Amino acid sequence: MKKEVSSQMLINDIELSKSIKLARLVGPVLIIMTMSEMVNANIWSTNTVVNIYENGFLLFTGGVAIAIYHNVWKFNWQVSLTIVGWCAMLLGAVRMFFPLKQLTWAHQVEPIFFFALVTMVAGIYIMFRGYRTRL
Secondary structure (H helix, E strand, O other): OOOOOOHHHHHHHHHHHHHHHHHHHHHHHHHHHHHHHHHOHHHHOOOOHHHHHHHHHHHHHHHHHHHHHOOOOOOOOHHHHHHHHHHHHHHHHHHHHOHHHHHHHOOOHHHHHHHHHHHHHHHHHHHHHHHHOOO
16 A cells, blocks of 8 residues: 655655755854864954955855755754854845954954854754754
């Protein structure tokens, strides 16, 4: 006897598969990016406005890609990927529109370490969920 599969179940499976693959990419990237920024925290104070703008452009582009590919607003671990995408878009836009302000903020080490720690915890959580769940 064949088990009937509803279209909603197929959609949920496809959505979960996309989330797992994206988590396996985004998690390690967030961890390595954060660790390198914490080790090299001094580079932000010697940065230029052009570099901050370019960084913002890359963050914004990556955030838009995540928001388009993975705009899941369910109350489970998958929403963490969506939130990362929207946060990247927001931070990228701020860096693109206010690069001079970002340059002055770069001299404040404590907030940089706080946000780096939050980002690293998010990366660890996302990576854990991505590799723990089977395709």
